[in-house]
Structure formats: structure tokens, C-alpha cells
């Protein structure tokens with residue numbers, strides 16, 4: 004019987020010919036990524052052996068540089084672990100710092116056909132690289148690091164077959180919100196993305212979508228490997244890898260065709276995404292006090308470019324705080340070089356160092372009681388970015404930038420706006 | 425057979441609600457105390473060990489934070505939901521919280537009712553009798569870890585981590 008991409012990767016990692024939905028598989032882990040939150044006292048356990056230090060990376064991201072004593076102590080514990088076991092792939096505060104999923108992308112850590120785990124739900128981001136990547140819990144990370152293995156439940160796969168190209172002014176975030184609005188939760192399923200429309204999506208766009216799959220509730224979200232991906236990986240790593248393609252007779256729980264040309268900007272309304280999205284037109288006019296562009300999903304160079312295009316020669320409205328957090332220091336440097344950072348700052352944005360920061364209400368941009376924020380980050384759950392009474396809308400980085408200028412939720416002026424409205 | 429009083433929740437209950445971000449860097453006890461504090465203040469104090477939690481679709485969606493451990497620490501005898509998010513289910517296994525998928529339970533279970541859960545016949549329903557729903561059987565290998573205190577005891581026995589101390 005034919006297999007999907009994820010089934011083939013998991014079968015290989017389990018040393019089996021094939022796997023079937025419903026199977027529990029014990030697999031070898033190719034890369035276990037520890038983050039700063041793993042080293043807090045309530046999360047960490049004293050490790051006595053590490054199966055393979057070269058299959059472990061340590062990336063500090065949620066609270067960097069340390070905003071308080073607790074974070075500073077967690078970073079110290081992490082550094083001691085790195086030292087003891089001779090971990091080489093380390094991204095501490097400094098030049099190589101960034102949100103784990105962004106660093107995994109730009110360093111080519113999420114190899115096609117490989118298995119990657121990290122204690123963060125958006126680990127599925129690396130699925131954009133044809134990698135079996137999934138968020139796991141703290142104990143699972145300690146198991147992966149110490150034994151080199153973990154388990155997965157093989158779920159049935161839903162395939163998205165993409166055709167066409169996204170209209171101007173419509174971003175990968177909108178594609179995600181569109182699919183969330185059309186299909187809701189994908190709990191207990193994997194997602195596979197492919198089709199002729201894939202070629203039009205750049206790597207940042209693919210990663211935005213793969214990252215947001217966590218919000219659809221799916222297990223793995225794996226993309227087909229095409230030439231663009233192979234070129235991207237080869238420019239970043241010498242490590243060998245074996246991409247996996249779906250068998251022609253692979254069995255899917257469902258096959259869903261998406262015409263990218265039909266996608267329109269959408270907004271998620273406060274407190275949840277699933278079953279709670281609206282067209283941009285329905286959301287415009289809502290006054291805001293904060294606008295946030297950032298996170299593993301939408302702190303990419305693409306996002307900073309989109310925001311800079313909207314903000315060029317304009318000013319953030321009085322009474323609005325626009326906070327921009329690049330997803331990695333490398334993205335930050337590149338955006339500096341291209342002039343995006345100057346444009347954003349001239350407009351009145353506060354550009355922070357790369358970190359999770361405001362996305363999870365950790366630091367640098369929390370909301371107070373009763374405030375309204377529009378964000379291009381990953382989640383709008385109640386209390387996520389600060390006070391539980393704050394309201395969080397979610398949209399593309401372009402819409403967030405346009406809203407910051409308007410002082411209320413606003414659309415991006417695009418050519419042919421009438422035609423696409 | 426497990427019987428307990430129900431705390432009932434709806435669809436898409438996320439882990440930010442179960443365990444708010446502001447306790448992320450605090451002690452396990454502080455995390456447990458803050459369970460559901462944004463939507464049900466006082467939940468952790470009112471919850472009695474042996475009680476049962478029910479939910480609708482996609483329970484535990486969101487962050488991979490150790491929210492399942494807080495429910496285990498409160499003494500939750502069993503979590504049942506129409507469907508459970510994949511990462512959250514892993515955490516239930518790894519932290520040792522009995523959690524099962526039982527389509528229809530979200531609509532059936534009423535706050536405060538006594539619910540009985542039978543892992544022999546894989547059925548759940550009101551303790552008083554009446555409608556019984558099928559539970560999706562949990563593979564033996566996972567059930568063993570769920571009921572045996574999670575993965576840390578296993579790793580301690582195999583010498584991969586030091587005993588908790």
C-alpha cells in the first residue's frame with residue numbers, strides 16, 4: 004500500500020518498511036533541539052548520559068537576553084549542560100541568536116527526510132523542509148536527548164493540493180487563516196502540502212504556513228520537496244539527507260484542493276482562531292493600542308519587507324505602539340542591510356532583538372487590562388500576551404503594519420483592491 | 425472502573441488557559457495552583473483528587489507546556505474529550521495523566537455529574553446509568569506509561585537521569 008511523506012519518513016526512522024495510521028512507532032531522533040525553557044527548575048532533570056551530543060542543539064529563544072533572575076539562572080543551567088556534553092550547535096545570546104524554528108531554518112538543521120523534536124509546539128515549522136518535525140513535551144525531550152529515541156502515534160494524513168498563486172497583498176498568513184476558516188481543527192491528523200502551486204511560495208511563506216499548522220491542531224505538517232527546497236538546503240548544509248515523496252497510491256484521509264488565487268486577507272478575532280476568523284472587511288475599524296510583528300511564524304525577512312513597504316514614508320498613529328521583533332539576529336542583520344529596519348524605525352516602530360518576547364507574553368511588549376492588539380504572531384489566546392482582558396486580533400504582517408498607521412484595523416492599499424475585495 | 429465528579433469544558437481548550445504563561449518559569453506547585461485561573465478563578469482549590477475533567481474537540485491545543493502535569497498534580501483521575509491534541513496527548517503519557525478520547529463526551533458530560541470510566545470495556549457514561557459512549561482504546565504500551573507515573577520513572581530506572589531530588 005502506498006504511503007504519504009510522513010509515513011515514509013517515520014517508517015525509515017523506525018527501521019520498518021512501512022507504517023500505517025494507528026501504529027505507535029519508536030523512532031531514532033536525528034536532532035533534538037533544547038530551548039531555554041527546558042532549563043527551568045520545574046522542567047529540567049539531571050541528565051546522566053546523552054546518547055549522541057552531535058544530535059543535540061541548544062537554542063535560547065523564549066527569554067533572551069535574560070529579562071529576570073529566573074531566566075538568567077535557566078541560561079546558566081543550559082550553558083553548563085552544553086559544556087558538560089560538548090554540544091556544538093549552540094545559539095546563545097549573541098550573533099547566532101534567534102527563535103529556535105527560525106534558526107533551524109536558516110542553518111539547515113531540519114534536514115529533508117529526517118526526524119526533529121523540540122519542546123515547542125511550533126516545531127512543525129521545519130515540516131516546510133520535508134522534515135518530520137513535531138513539538139513534544141519536556142519529558143519527551145529529556146528522553147530524546149538521553150536515549151536518542153522517541154515515539155510517535157501515526158495519524159492519517161490530509162493532503163492540500165495547491166494550484167495558482169496568491170494575489171498581490173495576500174500573504175501566507177492569510178492562506179493559513181483561510182484554511183483555518185474553511186476546515187477548522189485538524190486534530191489527530193497530519194497535513195501534507197504539495198501540488199503545482201507550491202512552487203510560487205518562497206521558503207519564508209512555506210515556513211509561516213507550516214508553523215501555523217500547530218494552530219490547526221495537526222501532528223506533523225510536511226511539505227513536498229521541490230527544487231527550491233533542495234537549493235535552499237544545499238546553500239546551508241553539507242550534511243547528507245534523503246527527501247521523501249509521497250507514493251502515487253498513497254492513502255489520504257482527505258484530499259483538499261486550494262486555489263491560491265482565491266485566497267483573501269483574513270483576521271482571527273480575539274481569544275481563538277478555529278471557528279473564529281472573519282474577512283478583513285468585517286474586522287476593519289476596530290481601534291488598537293498595540294501592533295506586533297514577530298514570532299517564529301512571522302518575524303521572517305518576508306514579513307519585515309512587507310511591513311516596510313506599508314510603512315515607507317508613513318507614521319505609526321499616535322497612541323499606538325508598533326513592536327517589531329525579527330525572528331533571528333541573522334534576519335535582523337539582513338533587514339538592516341536592505342534598509343527595512345530604518346524604514347520601520349522612521350515610521351515609529353520599536354525594533355527589538357530577536358526573541359519570542361511579546362508573542363508569549365514573556366517580555367518586551369505585554370498588554371495591559373482592556374487593551375486591544377493586532378498581531379502577526381502565532382496565537383491570540385486569552386491572556387497570551389499579558390492581561391487576560393486584553394483582546395488580540397491576528398492578521399498578516401502587512402495588515403498589522405497598515406493598522407498601526409491607521410490606529411485601527413485597516414487593510415493594505417493594493418492595486419486592483421476593488422477586484423480582489 | 426473509575427468514578428468521579430465531572431468538571432466540564434468545551435471545545436478547543438488551550439494550554440495557555442490550563443497553565444497561564446506567567447507561571448511558566450515558576451515552581452511546579454505555583455503552576456498547579458494557577459490551573460484555569462483566567463477562566464475559572466479558584467479552580468485548583470475547588471478541585472478534589474479523584475475528580476474527572478471532560479472536554480469537547482481538540483482538547484489541549486496550543487503550547488507544549490507541561491499543562492498535563494498540573495492536571496495530574498491536582499489528582500485528576502481521568503481526562504476525557506471528544507478529541508485530544510497530539511502534543512497534549514504526548515504530555516499526558518509522559519507526565520502520567522490518564523487521558524482518553526471519547527467522541528460525544530463533551531455534549532454528554534454535565535458539570536458536577538458523576539461519570540464512570542471503564543478501561544476494560546472502553547466505555548464511559550453517567551455513573552447512575554444511561555447512555556454509554558465508546559472510548560478509543562489506548563495502546564497497551566502507552567497506557568502502561570500513563571498509569572505508571574509517566575516517562576521520568578522509566579528514565580530513572582534505566583539510569584538516563586538522576587532520581588528526583
Ligand code: SF4
Pocket residue numbers: 065102123125297298299300358359362363380381
Ligand atoms: S515565537 Fe511565539 S510561537 Fe514561536 S516559539 Fe516563540 S513563543 Fe512559541
